[in-house]
Amino acid sequence: xxxxxxxxxxxxxxxxxxxxxxxxxxxxxxxxxxxxxxxxxxxxxxxxxxxxxxxxxxxxxxxxxxxxxxxxxxxxxxxxxxxxxxxxxxxxxxxxxxxxxxxxxxxxxxxxxxxxxxxxxxxxxxxxxxxxxxxxxxxxxxxxxxxxxxxxxxxxxxxxxxxxxxxxxxxxxxxxxxxxxxxxxxxxxxxxxxxxxxxxxxxxxxxxx
Amino acid sequence: xxxxxxxxxxxxxxxxxxxxxxxxxxxxxxxxxxxxxxxxxxxxxxxxxxxxxxxxxxxxxxxxxxxxxxxxxxxxxxxxxxxxxxxxxxxxxxxxxxx
Numbered sequence: 001x002x003x004x005x006x007x008x009x010x011x012x013x014x015x016x017x018x019x020x021x022x023x024x025x026x027x028x029x030x031x032x033x034x035x036x037x038x039x040x041x042x043x044x045x046x047x048x049x050x051x052x053x054x055x056x057x058x059x060x061x062x063x064x065x066x067x068x069x070x071x072x073x074x075x076x077x078x079x080x081x082x083x084x085x086x087x088x089x090x091x092x093x094x095x096x097x098x099x100x101x102x103x104x105x106x107x108x109x110x111x112x113x114x115x116x117x118x119x120x121x122x123x124x125x126x127x128x129x130x131x132x133x134x135x136x137x138x139x140x141x142x143x144x145x146x147x148x149x150x151x152x153x154x155x156x157x158x159x160x161x162x163x164x165x166x167x168x169x170x171x172x173x174x175x176x177x178x179x180x181x182x183x184x185x186x187x188x189x190x191x192x193x194x195x196x197x198x199x200x201x202x203x204x205x206x207x208x209x
Numbered sequence: 210x211x212x213x214x215x216x217x218x219x220x221x222x223x224x225x226x227x228x229x230x231x232x233x234x235x236x237x238x239x240x241x242x243x244x245x246x247x248x249x250x251x252x253x254x255x256x257x258x259x260x261x262x263x264x265x266x267x268x269x270x271x272x273x274x275x276x277x278x279x280x281x282x283x284x285x286x287x288x289x290x291x292x293x294x295x296x297x298x299x300x301x302x303x304x305x306x307x308x
Contacts (some may be wrong), residue, residue, distance in 0.1 A: 070229010
């Protein structure tokens with residue numbers, strides 16, 4: 001699991017540097033934000049010349065899933081300073097571990113601290129590699145970024161209830177690219193969620209038929 | 210400016226993480242709302258894939274990039290290892306640019 005996090009973080013570091021951010025940036029952001037997909041989104045928007053405000057909004061929206069995570073999490077955080085650090089360690093993997101393993105507290109903390117170490121270190125390695133390359137596009141690094149995100153979200157896209165609004169959102173975003181400033185087409189994709197109930201009703205009806 | 214944006218994201222994310230454990234004893238979150246948040250993350254990230262794979266600035270990207278991403282996507286769909294899919298995407302794009 002930590003290996004997958006490590007590999008992802010190396011590409012995250014390399015991509016951040018390739019999009020013109022200083023080499024320390026992905027490492028510091030990796031430690032302080034510690035939520036991979038929001039960091040990818042942030043770097044994607046800022047790297048393409050988009051507004052930092054749009055990058056923050058998109059990042060916060062992606063991270064809003066940590067609210068239900070925190071509600072679902074068993075009592076693993078402890079109290080005092082442990083609790084303050086434990087909250088920061090909350091991520092997709094740690095929550096799944098805490099919900100499914102026999103010893104929730106130990107699984108949560110082991111996974112959380114593992115990610116806290118692997119993610120910034122991998123980003124540092126990636127930033128180093130990225131800085132050494134003179135023309136990142138010649139190596140296809142610009143294709144690496146969407147490929148990384150695609151590989152990460154594919155398991156979710158196997159579910160039709162997520163796939164339909166996701167594909168519709170992608171179309172909305174693409175249509176908006178020529179007319180909206182960078183970053184905003186991504187937020188516009190969320191309009192697909194407004195028609196989500198219609199999709200779901202169809203799925204239910206088909207299921208009953 | 211970018212550092213301030215990063216710090217805002219960091220603080221905001223921490224507060225989102227903190228609010229769950231704090232609220233847990235007081236409210237119950239409807240599962241439909243939870244599902245909606247999950248789906249909105251997938252929608253945003255899929256749009257990110259589409260926009261970064263197919264566009265450059267406000268116009269289309271060169272063909273080499275989407276082809277590389279497609280190769281990576283097919284490999285990922287067939288459950289190839291993560292590293293293989295990502296490297297195949299970059300290699301395909303790099304090779305197409307050499308031609």
